[in-house]
Amino acid sequence: MKPISIIKVPFNVGIFGILFALGAFTGCNNNGSKHETILGGGDVASEVYVAPGKYDDFYLFASGGFSGQVGVYGLPSGRLFRVIPVFSQNAENGWGYSEETKPMLQTSHGFIPWGDSHHPVLSKTDGNANGKWLFINENNTPRIARINLKTFNTDEIIEIPNSGGNHPSPYCTENTEYLVAGTRFSVPIENKDVPISSYKENFKGAISLVKVDPESGKMSVAVQIICPPFDYDKNRAGKGVSRDWTFFTCYNSEQANTMLEATASQNDKDFILAVNWKKAEEYLNAGKAKDFKVNYYHNYMDESKQTAFSEIMTSVKTLEPKDCPGMLYYMPCPKSPHGVDVNPTGEYIAAGGKLAALIPVYSYDKMIKAISGQQFDGEIEGIPVLKYDAVIAGEVQKPGLGPLHTEFDDKGYGYTSFFLTSEIVKWKIGTWEVVDRIPTYYSIGHLCIPGGDSKNPYGKYVIALNKITKDRYLPTGPEVCQSAQLIDITGEKMKLLLDFPTIGEPHYAQACPASLLTGNATKIYKLEENNHPYAVKNEKEGRVERKGNEVHIYMTMIRSHFAPDNIEGVKVGDVVYCHVTNLEQDWDVPHGFAIKGANNAELLIMPGETRTLKWEPKEAGVVPFYCSDFCSALHQEMQGYIRVSDKNSNVPVSFRLGE
Amino acid sequence: MKNICGLFFAGLIIAVIYSCSSDSNSATTDALADPMKNRGIGPVSSVSTGTLDHTLAATGKSIFESKCTACHKIEVKHVGPALNGVTERRTPEWIMNMILNPTEMTQKDPIAKDLLATYMAPMANQNLTQDEARAVLEFFRSNDNN
Numbered sequence: 001m002k003p004i005s006i007i008k009v010p011f012n013v014g015i016f017g018i019l020f021a022l023g024a025f026t027g028c029n030n031n032g033s034k035h036e037t038i039l040g041g042g043d044v045a046s047e048v049y050v051a052p053g054k055y056d057d058f059y060l061f062a063s064g065g066f067s068g069q070v071g072v073y074g075l076p077s078g079r080l081f082r083v084i085p086v087f088s089q090n091a092e093n094g095w096g097y098s099e100e101t102k103p104m105l106q107t108s109h110g111f112i113p114w115g116d117s118h119h120p121v122l123s124k125t126d127g128n129a130n131g132k133w134l135f136i137n138e139n140n141t142p143r144i145a146r147i148n149l150k151t152f153n154t155d156e157i158i159e160i161p162n163s164g165g166n167h168p169s170p171y172c173t174e175n176t177e178y179l180v181a182g183t184r185f186s187v188p189i190e191n192k193d194v195p196i197s198s199y200k201e202n203f204k205g206a207i208s209l210v211k212v213d214p215e216s217g218k219m220s221v222a223v224q225i226i227c228p229p230f231d232y233d234k235n236r237a238g239k240g241v242s243r244d245w246t247f248f249t250c251y252n253s254e255q256a257n258t259m260l261e262a263t264a265s266q267n268d269k270d271f272i273l274a275v276n277w278k279k280a281e282e283y284l285n286a287g288k289a290k291d292f293k294v295n296y297y298h299n300y301m302d303e304s305k306q307t308a309f310s311e312i313m314t315s316v317k318t319l320e321p322k323d324c325p326g327m328l329y330y331m332p333c334p335k336s337p338h339g340v341d342v343n344p345t346g347e348y349i350a351a352g353g354k355l356a357a358l359i360p361v362y363s364y365d366k367m368i369k370a371i372s373g374q375q376f377d378g379e380i381e382g383i384p385v386l387k388y389d390a391v392i393a394g395e396v397q398k399p400g401l402g403p404l405h406t407e408f409d410d411k412g413y414g415y416t417s418f419f420l421t422s423e424i425v426k427w428k429i430g431t432w433e434v435v436d437r438i439p440t441y442y443s444i445g446h447l448c449i450p451g452g453d454s455k456n457p458y459g460k461y462v463i464a465l466n467k468i469t470k471d472r473y474l475p476t477g478p479e480v481c482q483s484a485q486l487i488d489i490t491g492e493k494m495k496l497l498l499d500f501p502t503i504g505e506p507h508y509a510q511a512c513p514a515s516l517l518t519g520n521a522t523k524i525y526k527l528e529e530n531n532h533p534y535a536v537k538n539e540k541e542g543r544v545e546r547k548g549n550e551v552h553i554y555m556t557m558i559r560s561h562f563a564p565d566n567i568e569g570v571k572v573g574d575v576v577y578c579h580v581t582n583l584e585q586d587w588d589v590p591h592g593f594a595i596k597g598a599n600n601a602e603l604l605i606m607p608g609e610t611r612t613l614k615w616e617p618k619e620a621g622v623v624p625f626y627c628s629d630f631c632s633a634l635h636q637e638m639q640g641y642i643r644v645s646d647k648n649s650n651v652p653v654s655f656r657l658g659e
Numbered sequence: 660m661k662n663i664c665g666l667f668f669a670g671l672i673i674a675v676i677y678s679c680s681s682d683s684n685s686a687t688t689d690a691l692a693d694p695m696k697n698r699g700i701g702p703v704s705s706v707s708t709g710t711l712d713h714t715l716a717a718t719g720k721s722i723f724e725s726k727c728t729a730c731h732k733i734e735v736k737h738v739g740p741a742l743n744g745v746t747e748r749r750t751p752e753w754i755m756n757m758i759l760n761p762t763e764m765t766q767k768d769p770i771a772k773d774l775l776a777t778y779m780a781p782m783a784n785q786n787l788t789q790d791e792a793r794a795v796l797e798f799f800r801s802n803d804n805n
Contacts, residue, residue, distance in 0.1 A: 538724055538725045539728055539729050540724065556729065559730075559781065559783060560780065561738070584783060585786040585787075586783055586784040586786060632780060633779050658737075
């Protein structure tokens with residue numbers, strides 16, 4: 001964001017504007033030194049100010065955490081543009097309520113209305129964001145979603161079988177060949193009724209590679225590697241030199257199953273699991289994998305039919321570590337490891353230990369040498385454990401307490417978040433010295449540098465994604481807002497520019513230059529390409545059909561009327577499907593559809609789109625419906641009536657418009 | 660200080676308004692005086708209309724029925740004006756520009772502005788291609804025997 005230039009306005013206005021502005025500031029400068037600080041100490045306000053009607057420089061995609069959704073923000077302004085419904089029903093636009101979108105939330109456990117979204121990850125080509133898709137994991141009922149970055153809609157959700165708590169996910173490889181999933185809670189595989197105390201005997205930790213079709217983006221669970229029952233926690237794929245590898249942290253190498261807070265913190269070191277995904281692919285192609293019977297759902301939106309479909313998958317390929325030499329290695333990692341992050345060249349792997357007081361940084365080159373030199377410290381279930389000293393490149397000493405996550409800039413620095421001491425610490429790759437630190441408000445979890453996990457970071461900002469805000473905003477009762485903070489990292493000293501509130505919990509975020517996406521944005525759905533089976537392309541086709549106790553209303557909407565808008569012949573006990581097509585073909589002319597007493601939601605229907613609301617009228621009478629999204633001067637007139645008759649009445653089906 | 664600024668601003672604003680309004684007044688007068696000289700504002704600057712092309716008109720009819728009939732009827736006023744005789748009151752260019760560029764037209768073109776004020780419903784941009792708009796024009800011509 002360039003500072004606003006007053007000089008650019010026409011000369012006369014500029015001069016007088018400046019004088020006027022100075023006058024105004026002088027006028028209200030009596031109550032303290034605030035303005036002096038802003039004007040004198042570097043104008044931070046102008047660094048985040050995006051003038052009305054102007055665009056931000058970056059898109060920020062922040063997880064909604066326990067909201068289950070994704071928030072789309074602009075940087076540097078921190079303005080919220082849109083909440084993309086992903087894992088949670090959204091009554092505001094009908095996501096997960098409309099007949100078209102309900103299949104997206106189906107799982108092997110049935111329909112699930114809520115999810116816990118954690119890590120948004122932009123799809124990549126050659127280690128850099130390519131602007132095609134955003135992936136995000138669901139932690140509670142393990143799933144991964146794919147969001148289309150043309151429409152900003154969720155197009156696909158795949159369930160991850162044999163897992164409990166899909167936390168180290170989705171983190172794609174360098175060319176989005178694979179996403180990963182892991183299990184934070186090891187579980188019996190297959191899941192069965194066993195004593196919890198039989199953990200060591202019956203529980204396992206599945207690591208999944210999820211294949212992504214390079215054209216369509218469609219996901220499939222390629223293989224699951226059945227690992228020892230640790231808690232697999234975070235992941236980051238290698239890049240550049242380490243492109244064939246992906247790294248998971250894990251804790252609970254004690255294999256505790258109760259009071260983990262104490263019992264899983266006994267060992268001085270847990271592990272990073274280094275997975276050679278290329279090797280896994282080779283073993284898979286060589287037929288080493290077994291077919292494991294398990295049901296899981298794959299839900300996807302058919303763009304042409306504008307309708308989601310679910311397919312039930314019945315088996316998954318599994319690999320056993322002991323059968324696959326060279327595929328997996330454990331690297332010791334101190335004090336309850338959490339984050340694991342790879343620098344832009346792919347050579348260095350920085351880890352965070354939730355109880356650690358240093359940042360261990362591993363060398364890919366040393367890891368490869370240690371593997372070939374067999375510098376092992378034993379093995380666990382067929383997985384060699386590499387010697388710590390053989391793989392460590394350096395330790396950042398005394399950085400703070402509780403390092404969690406690291407992102408990188410384009411100048412050779414790492415930025416690590418510290419939960420316990422609530423700060424971001426900047427350190428230099430190679431010398432491992434701390435060069436700067438800045439407090440965050442409060443208790444930072446993840447942090448994000450635009451492109452900070454890619455080969456080419458945009459080292460302009462770091463965004464602190466905080467867990468607690470406490471006193472930072474006007475109080476709103478016991479539940480206060482969640483927030484992020486924008487920090488300038490272009491100078492020697494980090495500089496706090498802006499606090500901004502977020503939806504849900506901004507668990508993790510990724511950002512990319514706005515120009516990567518703006519040219520591709522879908523503005524309307526073309527009516528000619530709408531192959532929804534219940535679409536009506538013009539008002540003449542609007543109609544009502546009865547099939548037994550099902551009534552199908554084929555309706556159109558355009559500024560500012562529905563067709564038909566008077567409907568009779570619906571009876572108590574009928575199941576009514578309102579298939580509503582928005583005939584508009586202009587950008588930003590959605591219409592809403594709301595029926596009095598509907599027990600589900602409204603529909604918000606984009607230009608050229610068809611959506612269906614199921615409605616079961618319970619009593620005789622006349623029920624109004626209307627457009628809920630202000631569409632024109634005569635929006636208030638955009639309304640209609642449905643007459644509901646008794647179950648045994650003889651009122652025939654009829655429909656009208658303007659008669 | 661504020662008063663002086665205020666005066667200058669006021670003067671500036673008045674000057675701007677004056678120059679704008681005088682321009683648009685003269686344009687309005689001309690265009691309204693003879694709509695058949697007004698080509699409208701938009702991508703279409705000239706259209707050649709020769710012998711009626713019946714195939715093109717048939718294409719235009721089907722486009723009209725799918726994209727336009729929600730608001731326009733031929734014989735009677737609906738959400739928008741009746742379109743009988745439209746080719747006798749408007750130039751071919753104006754018709755196509757109104758189809759292709761309705762937002763700017765209803766902001767700047769004097770006839771389109773008057774229509775918006777009369778009907779109080781914005782002409783929807785249905786994102787027709789120029790070829791499709793040309794076909795709709797041909798349908799209007801065939802309807803008007805023009």
